[in-house]
Amino acid sequence: MNQKILKLIEQGEGISLDFKQVIQSPYKIAKSMVSFANTHGGILLIGVKDNGNISGINPEEEFHMLELAANFFSKPEVKFTVEPHMLNGKQILLVDIPKGENLPYYAKGEDEKWWVYVRVNDNCILASKTTVDFMHSQKKGGKVTLGKIEQGILNYLKEHPKVTQAEICQIFNLGNRRAARILVSLMKVQAIRSHTLEKYEFYTLY
Numbered sequence: 001m002n003q004k005i006l007k008l009i010e011q012g013e014g015i016s017l018d019f020k021q022v023i024q025s026p027y028k029i030a031k032s033m034v035s036f037a038n039t040h041g042g043i044l045l046i047g048v049k050d051n052g053n054i055s056g057i058n059p060e061e062e063f064h065m066l067e068l069a070a071n072f073f074s075k076p077e078v079k080f081t082v083e084p085h086m087l088n089g090k091q092i093l094l095v096d097i098p099k100g101e102n103l104p105y106y107a108k109g110e111d112e113k114w115w116v117y118v119r120v121n122d123n124c125i126l127a128s129k130t131t132v133d134f135m136h137s138q139k140k141g142g143k144v145t146l147g148k149i150e151q152g153i154l155n156y157l158k159e160h161p162k163v164t165q166a167e168i169c170q171i172f173n174l175g176n177r178r179a180a181r182i183l184v185s186l187m188k189v190q191a192i193r194s195h196t197l198e199k200y201e202f203y204t205l206y
Helices: 001-009 028-040 061-070 129-140 148-159 165-170 176-188
Strands: 019-020 044-045 080-087 090-097 106-108 112-120 122-126 194-196 200-205
Touching: 001 019, 001 028, 001 044, 001 080, 001 090, 019 028, 019 080, 028 044, 028 090, 028 106, 028 112, 028 122, 061 080, 061 090, 112 129, 112 194, 129 176, 129 194, 148 165, 148 194, 148 200, 165 176, 176 194, 176 200
Parallel strands: 019 044
Antiparallel strands: 044 090, 080 090, 106 112, 112 122, 194 200
């Protein structure tokens, strides 16, 4: 089983893997847990430094923080499983967080507000309003009709690698709200996909 941990550490942090030397606060770990639940799921290795060195932890304390974060600093509650491991004489925890079934998941911030985060590469990024709206739309179902503007956006993307919401507003003379609704519809039928960076979001063909 330790070989599994060593392979993960060798793999390094990424979209589905994060190292934590120690859980500093339920706010911060809830943000990480929510970002995995909102994206593809993932694994937290608690007791491992960013550089992959084993630091070790007190498993009972860390498990308590995980439960606190999942139950009271996340909504809906984030599901997770924990495997304790001993490596180089030090204890670590492997925390497996599956992709959530009730998106979007929110994490409580230190400002006492609730925020949606997604995992991008090895970072937790605040989700855009369009991404949050898309998550909500997936629960509703219903038929999506593609009109002239929707088709125009798809035609534009056949000739251009990407487009932003601001560009769509300008090209098609749309307000932000209508552009957002159209983008959500196109994402819902898997015609386009959203790409989120820290302060920038753009769309490409699916």
